Amino acid sequence: MALSPTGPLERAAAAAREEQPEDWESVSRSVKRRIRETITPSRPVVVVAGDGSTDQDEHGSRTYIASRVVRARLRDALRRSPEVTAERIDLTIGDDDRLARVEVDLVCAYGTALPVAVEDVQVLVGSVVSDLLGPGTQPLVDVTVTDVVVGDVRLA
Amino acid sequence: MQTSRVPTNGSVGVADDGPASASDAALVRAARLGDGDAFGLLVDRHGPAMLRYARRLVGGSEADAGEVVQEAFISAWRSLDSFRGESSLKTWLFRLVHRRAVDLNRHRRPTPIDDDLISRVMDASSDNPLQDVLDAELLEALQKALDELPWNQRAAWLLREVEGLGYDEIARTMGTTVGSVRGHLHRGRRQLAERMARWR
Numbered sequence: 001m002a003l004s005p006t007g008p009l010e011r012a013a014a015a016a017r018e019e020q021p022e023d024w025e026s027v028s029r030s031v032k033r034r035i036r037e038t039i040t041p042s043r044p045v046v047v048v049a050g051d052g053s054t055d056q057d058e059h060g061s062r063t064y065i066a067s068r069v070v071r072a073r074l075r076d077a078l079r080r081s082p083e084v085t086a087e088r089i090d091l092t093i094g095d096d097d098r099l100a101r102v103e104v105d106l107v108c109a110y111g112t113a114l115p116v117a118v119e120d121v122q123v124l125v126g127s128v129v130s131d132l133l134g135p136g137t138q139p140l141v142d143v144t145v146t147d148v149v150v151g152d153v154r155l156a
Numbered sequence: 157m158q159t160s161r162v163p164t165n166g167s168v169g170v171a172d173d174g175p176a177s178a179s180d181a182a183l184v185r186a187a188r189l190g191d192g193d194a195f196g197l198l199v200d201r202h203g204p205a206m207l208r209y210a211r212r213l214v215g216g217s218e219a220d221a222g223e224v225v226q227e228a229f230i231s232a233w234r235s236l237d238s239f240r241g242e243s244s245l246k247t248w249l250f251r252l253v254h255r256r257a258v259d260l261n262r263h264r265r266p267t268p269i270d271d272d273l274i275s276r277v278m279d280a281s282s283d284n285p286l287q288d289v290l291d292a293e294l295l296e297a298l299q300k301a302l303d304e305l306p307w308n309q310r311a312a313w314l315l316r317e318v319e320g321l322g323y324d325e326i327a328r329t330m331g332t333t334v335g336s337v338r339g340h341l342h343r344g345r346r347q348l349a350e351r352m353a354r355w356r
Contacts, residue, residue: 007352008294008353008355009348009349011291011355012295012298012352013317015291015294015298016212016298016314016317016318017317017318017320018291019208020204020208021208021221023207023218024203024204024207027207027225028199030222030226031199031203031226031230032192032196032199034226034229034230035229035230038230038233038234071190072189072190075190085182085185085186087188088188088189107185153182154178154182154186155177156181156182
């Protein structure tokens with residue numbers, strides 16, 4: 001049975017522990033707004049057609065996707081399974097603005113068949129990249145399993 | 157052994173239990189990849205205690221405490237990669253708050269405490285108004301007593317007695333040793349008890 005605090009300092013400490021800052025919602029909103037406004041470093045990545053060309057028309061127009069968009073799409077795609085999730089996604093972009101390499105560090109659920117998971121992720125990354133950056137974008141995809149956790153990887 | 161087939165379509169990955177039930181580690185992983193919503197969950201999970209600590213530490217000012225906590229979270233967002241999990245996320249975040257509060261304390265002169273700011277709504281559903289008044293007065297007295305304490309004693313006492321951190325966590329938060337924490341706590345408790353004695 002918990003004892004009630006009796007001394008004034010103990011009573012004050014107990015009261016302080018119960019405090020819920022009434023202006024928290026305002027502070028929380030402000031923090032989240034500032035987070036949204038934070039600029040994430042990003043580079044343009046060029047879209048490549050199936051024939052390897054970056055020209056979209058006869059004038060040589062090109063289409064670019066920000067690397068932060070590619071990374072966010074990969075992050076979301078790799079979070080749909082309770083068995084596998086990414087903890088690092090690095091993109092290497094060449095001087096020609098093409099996506100050259102994708103490196104993914106994975107966290108897997110205990111008991112997952114790792115070779116199968118790695119293969120699935122390589123296929124998924126290739127698919128997402130192709131959808132976003134065109135069928136001519138075929139980067140190297142390096143996958144490393146860095147950790148294994150018990151339970152749903154999105155929660156554990 | 158279960159096999160893994162990562163779905164290639166469907167809704168964005170939110171577990172059935174919902175992201176709010178995700179561990180700190182899972183939310184940090186997502187936030188490191190730029191997931192602002194995951195970071196927002198961490199903000200709401202740890203922020204109220206950080207704000208409570210900051211307010212008592214900086215002398216009861218809501219504005220100063222809010223600024224300290226905001227700066228701490230912005231710093232956390234920008235430096236998530238440096239969080240290695242050697243301490244708990246809570247300890248890491250409290251350390252960021254503590255550093256920002258130290259900076260604020262260095263650059264600002266002491267200001268008189270607004271008594272209205274010290275009185276807090278204890279519990280909106282409380283059915284004991286007399287107890288609320290007593291608690292509010294007790295907290296006001298506590299803040300005044302805390303303000304008279306040396307900075308390190310004040311911080312150590314708040315982290316231990318209000319936020320419930322262990323000695324090693326307090327040492328990490330304050331950037332000092334466990335031995336120093338014990339000393340700050342011993343002296344702080346004694347001085348606070350003397351100042352609060354008239355409430356006995």
